[in-house]
Amino acid sequence: MNSPKPVEKLSPKDFASDQEVRWCPGCGDYAILKAMQRMLAEIGAKKENTVFISGIGCASRFPYYMDTYGFHTIHGRGPAIATGVKLANPDLDVWVVTGDGDALSIGGNHLLHVLRRNVNVQILLLNNEIYALTKGQYSPTSRIGTRTPSTPMGSLETPLAAAKFALGSGARFVARTVETQQTHLLDMLRRAHRHGGASFLEIYQNCLVYSDGVFANFTAKEVAGDKQLLVEHGKPLVFGKDRKRGLRMKPGTLELEAVAIGKDGVGEADLLVHDETNLGLAMMLASMDRQTMPVALGVLYCDPAPCYESRIVAQVEEAKSRSTNGDLNSLLRRGHTWIVKDKQAKTDA
Amino acid sequence: MSSSTAVKLASKKNARRELESVVVRFAGDSGDGMQLTGGQFTLATALAGHDLATYADFPAEIRAPKGTSFGVSAFQINFGSHIASTSGDEVDVLVAMNPAALMVELKNLRSGGVVIVDTGSFSERNLLKAGYENDPLADDTLDQYQPIKFDISKLTLQAVKKSGLSKKEAVRCKNMWTLGLVYWMFGRDRQPTIDWLRQKFAAQPQLEEANVAALNAGHALGETAEMSEGFTAYTVQPADVQPGLYRTVTGSEALAWGLMTGAELAGLSFELGSYPITPASTILHILADLKEYGIVTYQAEDEIAAVCFAIGASYAGSMGVTVSSGPGMALKSEAIGLAISAELPLVIVNVQRAGPSTGMPTKTEQSDLYQAVFGRNADSPLAVISARSASDCFEVAIEAIRIATRFMTPVILLADGYIANAAEPWRIPDVDKMPRFPVEFRTDAENFTSFMRDEATLARPWVKPGTPGLEHRIGGLEKDDSGNISYNPANHQRMTEVRAAKIAGIADDVPPQTMAKGKDSGRLAVVGWGSTYGPINHAVSHLRADGLDVSHIHLRYIWPLPRNLGDLLAGFERVLVPEMNNGQLLTLLRSQYLVAAEGLNKVSGQPFKITEIEAAIRERLEIRK
Numbered sequence: 001m002n003s004p005k006p007v008e009k010l011s012p013k014d015f016a017s018d019q020e021v022r023w024c025p026g027c028g029d030y031a032i033l034k035a036m037q038r039m040l041a042e043i044g045a046k047k048e049n050t051v052f053i054s055g056i057g058c059a060s061r062f063p064y065y066m067d068t069y070g071f072h073t074i075h076g077r078g079p080a081i082a083t084g085v086k087l088a089n090p091d092l093d094v095w096v097v098t099g100d101g102d103a104l105s106i107g108g109n110h111l112l113h114v115l116r117r118n119v120n121v122q123i124l125l126l127n128n129e130i131y132a133l134t135k136g137q138y139s140p141t142s143r144i145g146t147r148t149p150s151t152p153m154g155s156l157e158t159p160l161a162a163a164k165f166a167l168g169s170g171a172r173f174v175a176r177t178v179e180t181q182q183t184h185l186l187d188m189l190r191r192a193h194r195h196g197g198a199s200f201l202e203i204y205q206n207c208l209v210y211s212d213g214v215f216a217n218f219t220a221k222e223v224a225g226d227k228q229l230l231v232e233h234g235k236p237l238v239f240g241k242d243r244k245r246g247l248r249m250k251p252g253t254l255e256l257e258a259v260a261i262g263k264d265g266v267g268e269a270d271l272l273v274h275d276e277t278n279l280g281l282a283m284m285l286a287s288m289d290r291q292t293m294p295v296a297l298g299v300l301y302c303d304p305a306p307c308y309e310s311r312i313v314a315q316v317e318e319a320k321s322r323s324t325n326g327d328l329n330s331l332l333r334r335g336h337t338w339i340v341k342d343k344q345a346k347t348d349a
Numbered sequence: 350m351s352s353s354t355a356v357k358l359a360s361k362k363n364a365r366r367e368l369e370s371v372v373v374r375f376a377g378d379s380g381d382g383m384q385l386t387g388g389q390f391t392l393a394t395a396l397a398g399h400d401l402a403t404y405a406d407f408p409a410e411i412r413a414p415k416g417t418s419f420g421v422s423a424f425q426i427n428f429g430s431h432i433a434s435t436s437g438d439e440v441d442v443l444v445a446m447n448p449a450a451l452m453v454e455l456k457n458l459r460s461g462g463v464v465i466v467d468t469g470s471f472s473e474r475n476l477l478k479a480g481y482e483n484d485p486l487a488d489d490t491l492d493q494y495q496p497i498k499f500d501i502s503k504l505t506l507q508a509v510k511k512s513g514l515s516k517k518e519a520v521r522c523k524n525m526w527t528l529g530l531v532y533w534m535f536g537r538d539r540q541p542t543i544d545w546l547r548q549k550f551a552a553q554p555q556l557e558e559a560n561v562a563a564l565n566a567g568h569a570l571g572e573t574a575e576m577s578e579g580f581t582a583y584t585v586q587p588a589d590v591q592p593g594l595y596r597t598v599t600g601s602e603a604l605a606w607g608l609m610t611g612a613e614l615a616g617l618s619f620e621l622g623s624y625p626i627t628p629a630s631t632i633l634h635i636l637a638d639l640k641e642y643g644i645v646t647y648q649a650e651d652e653i654a655a656v657c658f659a660i661g662a663s664y665a666g667s668m669g670v671t672v673s674s675g676p677g678m679a680l681k682s683e684a685i686g687l688a689i690s691a692e693l694p695l696v697i698v699n700v701q702r703a704g705p706s707t708g709m710p711t712k713t714e715q716s717d718l719y720q721a722v723f724g725r726n727a728d729s730p731l732a733v734i735s736a737r738s739a740s741d742c743f744e745v746a747i748e749a750i751r752i753a754t755r756f757m758t759p760v761i762l763l764a765d766g767y768i769a770n771a772a773e774p775w776r777i778p779d780v781d782k783m784p785r786f787p788v789e790f791r792t793d794a795e796n797f798t799s800f801m802r803d804e805a806t807l808a809r810p811w812v813k814p815g816t817p818g819l820e821h822r823i824g825g826l827e828k829d830d831s832g833n834i835s836y837n838p839a840n841h842q843r844m845t846e847v848r849a850a851k852i853a854g855i856a857d858d859v860p861p862q863t864m865a866k867g868k869d870s871g872r873l874a875v876v877g878w879g880s881t882y883g884p885i886n887h888a889v890s891h892l893r894a895d896g897l898d899v900s901h902i903h904l905r906y907i908w909p910l911p912r913n914l915g916d917l918l919a920g921f922e923r924v925l926v927p928e929m930n931n932g933q934l935l936t937l938l939r940s941q942y943l944v945a946a947e948g949l950n951k952v953s954g955q956p957f958k959i960t961e962i963e964a965a966i967r968e969r970l971e972i973r974k
Contacts, residue, residue, distance in 0.1 A: 071824060113654065319640035331639070
């Protein structure tokens with residue numbers, strides 16, 4: 001295996017394990033793996049302090065390809081296992097890599113609770129809107145009408161918006177990006193990593209085999225400019241190839257409206273300015289209909305709060321400082337005890 | 350005064366009668382505080398130097414409708430000179446706080462036994478609710494018993510008048526009044542209970558005074574009523590036990606403290622993941638209140654998350670533990686398989702209850718043995734051990750952690766609802782003198798692979814994430830010795846065999862099976878496991894005293910079974926296996942040793958009675974009396 005390297009700064013390659021990557025050729029996961037290795041090298045992460053935890057699915061093979069600590073666990077349970085790791089050793093830098101089926105179907109409960117507890121882990125949800133590893137069944141994020149082997153006449157279920165789920169669960173950091181936009185992806189990985197507490201990053205990821213082109217209506221080069229809204233804290237919500245469109249509150253309502261700047265008397269000053277700490281705005285951005293509105297990418301919400309493990313540690317420390325009890329022997333002797341002397345002479349101790 | 354130790358009642362009035370052992374059962378509405386009353390009587394009895402065993406028999410409903418038979422909550426205590434983990438076959442003194450309690454519990458009272466009733470609760474309405482057509486205090490219902498009738502409700506109200514409590518609050522002190530009376534009957538010291546009441550109600554002085562007054566009034570009545578016919582005080586012989594420092598302990602306490610102690614002896618921090626489930630939640634409560642010892646408890650979102658949390662903790666280098674009961678164990682089984690495949694230490698405590706499905710959550714059974722030994726997909730062996738009594742839980746919990754860490758394996762510890770709630774006197778061990786088994790984490794990168802094995806134990810190395818140079822990946826996919834994924838057919842064959850051999854090898858690391866009672870060969874061996882220890886041991890003792898050739902073998906190690914067990918069993922003409930299930934250890938013994946063992950099976954949610962086991966033994970040995 002690998003011996004410790006004397007060099008201070010690691011290269012992206014140092015984060016690649018010796019295992020052959022077994023995703024399909026052209027899979028979007030490759031780009032995410034590369035971005036991760038690059039980002040960890042850039043921020044000077046330590047391999048030994050980095051842990052990747054995953055469940056089951058294509059995305060969950062991720063840990064095998066990283067030369068860090070890694071635990072490929074069982075379907076949907078990555079967040080629960082990551083919580084155990086973080087509480088046992090809060091110093092570890094823990095990433096959970098999951099997919100739309102793993103995180104939102106079988107593991108929906110664990111995702112909800114890791115977010116609401118605000119455990120200091122980074123959760124990457126590689127969303128391809130399909131169950132790929134089990135050969136192409138519809139997933140909780142598949143659109144209505146998706147034809148798959150298990151829905152030959154089309155899926156009937158309302159798809160789940162992952163970012164809305166995360167916000168509704170009480171996540172303090174929710175961001176979205178696209179696997180093909182390396183610069184943005186790297187930036188989002190950095191932001192997710194920097195955030196103290198649970199950070200949730202949804203990465204739209206194309207599956208060439210089972211859901212090819214499912215995100216094309218906002219990721220294809222020809223439309224990306226018009227269909228993507230790259231949000232930035234403190235900046236107006238502007239989009240469009242010529243940056244001539246934007247979002248405002250539709251007058252007299254509590255809903256967002258896409259408007260053309262300079263038309264119908266709308267000026268840039270009428271547009272909403274992005275505020276990462278505004279939960280209501282984040283929810284509205286996460287809820288925009290992909291067909292009629294742009295897709296908001298970037299950090300939709302970031303409002304840090306103390307993380308779970310630090311608060312647990314604080315409780316333990318408080319209990320220790322208040323305690324007048326000593327070791328285990330004193331615990332076992334707490335309360336009523338009595339001494340049995342030889343031959344039945346008994347004393348209340 | 351129980352069937353086997355009957356003592357003739359003395360004819361002389363006013364003298365305390367001498368008894369070897371007594372069974373007292375407190376029964377009332379689930380809101381009457383019978384479990385608290387029993388707990389206090391247990392403490393006072395322990396402090397008086399008796400051996401004792403208790404049995405909590407309570408409904409699943411928190412506050413069942415008042416006065417109904419299904420809302421009856423009972424607490425039984427057997428105390429005297431030699432009890433050995435048996436809460437007693439027949440009740441000598443029954444306290445019935447209302448007609449429903451009398452209706453449900455009278456069948457447990459031996460003929461000639463004492464029954465204390467609160468006449469104030471025998472209203473027409475309550476009689477009807479309990480299902481009595483006639484007043485049992487007026488007809489022949491109690492003819493074969495010694496009834497002691499007081500209007501306890503009224504006497505309690507009089508006793509606590511000064512406190513200024515409302516009538517509703519005041520009458521709730523009647524459990525303490527009754528406890529005072531029973532204290533007098535058995536010459537108990539009231540002071541520990543008075544201290545407890547003063548502490549419990551420190552913030553509510555009215556309640557404090559009222560409860561103490563009720564306790565004292567009940568006691569005082571005993572002293573004055575002694576003069577009347579048929580109401581006598583007793584002296585029970587204290588136990589002749591090993592000298593030392595003692596306390597009472599319940600199975601739940603012993604499990605919680607044993608797990609903490611085991612982690613300490615292994616030199617590990619301790620993390621508990623648990624999801625509330627009857628009857629295992631008590632362990633979570635106890636440990637959650639011991640944060641000062643640096644332990645982390647985590648109430649997970651579900652049973653699966655609870656075990657996964659523990660697996661994550663073990664992966665990170667702590668001792669991961671989870672506690673549950675049967676239905677929760679079913680949910681955990683996939684994750685336990687992961688711990689088997691990834692070869693991580695993990696302790697899973699199953700406080701068994703009656704099933705299947707939700708079954709009878711507050712009633713005891715030992716029917717999860719199949720589930721523990723076999724209940725996972727594929728060939729997925731792990732170690733299974735069991736506790737036989739409340740105090741035994743402490744040692745068994747430590748042993749579970751020792752095996753888990755030494756062999757890098759999950760260990761299932763089987764307890765049950767009976768021993769989790771039962772209290773016993775316990776000779777407190779000195780933790781400083783217990784053998785340590787410190788874990789050595791791998792830190793050396795030289796020649797390291799994650800699934801290289803220790804030659805003696807076949808255990809793989811335990812590496813804490815954070816250790817430089819040992820970065821590696823593990824998971825639930827099949828792997829080879831390097832730790833890398835392998836679909837190689839021969840490798841899977843070999844890995845399956847190695848996993849089985851590792852667990853089988855634990856048998857070489859544990860003591861050989863010894864006899865719990867009797868010779869190591871003969872006509873009949875009675876083989877038990879878990880909480881049937883007390884009744885089996887008593888039954889075998891009694892019948893050996895009668896000259897029968899019968900022995901008792903009691904297993905702690907369920908899987909792997911002790912190396913010498915097959916030879917031991919071969920030394921007996923017949924083997925009888927009493928279990929609170931439909932024959933699970935029986936199947937195991939037959940399959941492993943091709944022995945013609947017979948089952949004695951009871952699944953009523955109640956522990957075995959000594960007499961039931963005695964009868965089965967006599968039947969096998971063809972004794973006609």
